[in-house]
Amino acid sequence: xxxxxxxxxxxxxxxxxxxxxxxxxxxxxxxxxxxxxxxxxxxxxxxxxxxxxxxxxxxxxxxxxxxxxxxxxxxxxxxxxxxxxxxxxxxxxxxxxxxxxxxxxxxxxxxxxxxxxxxxxxxxxxxxxxxxxxxxxxxxxxxxxxxxxxxxxxxxxxxxxxxxxxxxxxxxxxxxxxxxxxxxxxxxxxxxxxxxxxxxxxxxxxxxxxxxxxxxxxxxxxxxxxxxxxxxxxxxxxxxxxxxxxxxxxxxxxxxxxxxxxxxxxxxxxxxxxxxxxxxxxxxxxxxxxxxxxxxxxxxxxxxxxxxxxxxxxxxxxxxxxxxxxxxxxxxxxxxxxxxxxxxxxxxxxxxxxxxxxxxxxxxxxxxxxxxxxxxxxxxxxxxxxxxxxxxxxxxxxxxxxxxxxxxxxxxxxxxxxxxxxxx
Amino acid sequence: xxxxxxxxxxxxxxxxxxxxxxxxxxxxxxxxxxxxxxxxxxxxxxxxxxxxxxxxxxxxxxxxxxxxxxxxxxxxxxxxxxxxxxxxxxxxxxxxxxxxxxxxxxx
Ligand SMILES: Cc1cc2nc3c(=O)[nH]c(=O)nc-3n(C[C@H](O)[C@H](O)[C@H](O)COP(=O)(O)OP(=O)(O)OC[C@H]3O[C@@H](n4cnc5c(N)ncnc54)[C@H](O)[C@@H]3O)c2cc1C
Numbered sequence: 001x002x003x004x005x006x007x008x009x010x011x012x013x014x015x016x017x018x019x020x021x022x023x024x025x026x027x028x029x030x031x032x033x034x035x036x037x038x039x040x041x042x043x044x045x046x047x048x049x050x051x052x053x054x055x056x057x058x059x060x061x062x063x064x065x066x067x068x069x070x071x072x073x074x075x076x077x078x079x080x081x082x083x084x085x086x087x088x089x090x091x092x093x094x095x096x097x098x099x100x101x102x103x104x105x106x107x108x109x110x111x112x113x114x115x116x117x118x119x120x121x122x123x124x125x126x127x128x129x130x131x132x133x134x135x136x137x138x139x140x141x142x143x144x145x146x147x148x149x150x151x152x153x154x155x156x157x158x159x160x161x162x163x164x165x166x167x168x169x170x171x172x173x174x175x176x177x178x179x180x181x182x183x184x185x186x187x188x189x190x191x192x193x194x195x196x197x198x199x200x201x202x203x204x205x206x207x208x209x210x211x212x213x214x215x216x217x218x219x220x221x222x223x224x225x226x227x228x229x230x231x232x233x234x235x236x237x238x239x240x241x242x243x244x245x246x247x248x249x250x251x252x253x254x255x256x257x258x259x260x261x262x263x264x265x266x267x268x269x270x271x272x273x274x275x276x277x278x279x280x281x282x283x284x285x286x287x288x289x290x291x292x293x294x295x296x297x298x299x300x301x302x303x304x305x306x307x308x309x310x311x312x313x314x315x316x317x318x319x320x321x322x323x324x325x326x327x328x329x330x331x332x333x334x335x336x337x338x339x340x341x342x343x344x345x346x347x348x349x350x351x352x353x354x355x356x357x358x359x360x361x362x363x364x365x366x367x368x369x370x371x372x373x374x375x376x377x378x379x380x381x382x383x384x385x386x387x388x389x390x391x392x393x394x395x396x397x398x399x400x401x402x403x404x405x406x407x408x409x410x411x412x413x414x415x416x417x418x419x420x421x422x423x424x
Numbered sequence: 425x426x427x428x429x430x431x432x433x434x435x436x437x438x439x440x441x442x443x444x445x446x447x448x449x450x451x452x453x454x455x456x457x458x459x460x461x462x463x464x465x466x467x468x469x470x471x472x473x474x475x476x477x478x479x480x481x482x483x484x485x486x487x488x489x490x491x492x493x494x495x496x497x498x499x500x501x502x503x504x505x506x507x508x509x510x511x512x513x514x515x516x517x518x519x520x521x522x523x524x525x526x527x528x529x530x531x
Contacts, residue, residue, distance in 0.1 A: 119492055260529075344461060352455060363506060379513040392509070393506060406478070410478040417476060
């Protein structure tokens, strides 16, 4: 029986499990090694759960999360389009506490002292760690467009962090008159969920077609092409003929200026007026990742592809959207996948447990209409340079309705499965 | 679970299972541990407990049947682009380890 992989590049990880002397020394006076995780989204909650579950109590796990409940970005377009309730995409941390013994702290982390190995939260409390995982998701470049700001995002929501922002957008769509214009500005690369803006366009189109059929959608994109483009454009022509106008960067030059009172987005040339305006701004790693010195000049955090360990700050790991996972897209699926490889590496480092070759994968489903689903996915491998894609698949244009219905149903099943895998 | 494998799959499965008994390459515990780690790649979709539409449950299957289905995906004998992609990233030993782990779940 041949193992498909060798221990070539992976020797350092295996080695970590062998000699007790290489284990991180627990902070003085502590019986158990401590893991602190910042951020309870798909990345952070998964890594906390897997370390707690697989170390069987040998590692003390604290999860610091700003909110009492987490609304998943994935499936938030279904909420915005009226296919799902807000409650059905919102999840608490009770099982992580009761079933896995995780110390869940509701607080906002504001700083990391890498020398002392402590995390400070707003209010001043500190938490010491042997290993730290930072998984805060994204933050926005609010100064990207003239006239745009965090405050303006309350009027022209991004809805790119699910929660109150998604609710604002939903309410605005409900209040919009028939014949109105939904104006959306998708961001430049790299950003969270590459097919996300186009799924949003699709599901808003479906809502408008059913409820306000004279309305229009205009997309002023910051890119010339996008994920699953052929599939989306085929679907838009089939389901929403004449309703959607997608304008690539090379036509408009992209958004330059935001006029709140005039409800207008100005580009280099033409200006666009909207009744509901959804600006999805350029992005970078979550603020705490920058504050902790984990990000490089790109605004994202470089990592060791084998373990997700930061290449900049010792004893820290970065997973999910904040990390530079090279060819892996910024998705909830990717964050969950990275979390499991990271959890294994952390256990090996703290308790000497066996470390296997990390496995990474991703699948992103998108709904083009209710019951018309498409997907794209890949396997990835850690190499010295990066997490590299090895094998991919994608839905095809011209697929029959039965296949698309089955794909949409898979997405439902996946949602239930991954939520259980993240939150217990 | 009524899947009948091709000849190629059957031969491979027979070889796999025989190999594990005679050569002692990996102990049962080691296989289970590998399977437990690899199962994280599956539980993004397949639930260990509970069910949902669109994703079939995969717990409690006999080891042979499980390996046979995985081989069928890997060899392209069973159609499904996503599961074929999943299976192609698994070695023979990986598949057996997963079968050993999932057989023990949900019971
Ligand atoms: C509209 C939309 C649709 C999407 N659809 C899909 C999809 O179909 N499939 C898919 O796989 N992905 C999808 N995604 C992408 C996916 O949601 C993200 O990639 C994923 O949420 C990233 O997970 P994360 O853990 O890195 O960050 P997040 O999900 O952002 O979680 C970060 C958590 O950390 C907390 N936090 C942040 N900073 C601090 C701090 N300083 N202190 C304490 N807590 C903090 C936040 O409150 C949050 O709970 C979609 C995204 C959007 C916007």
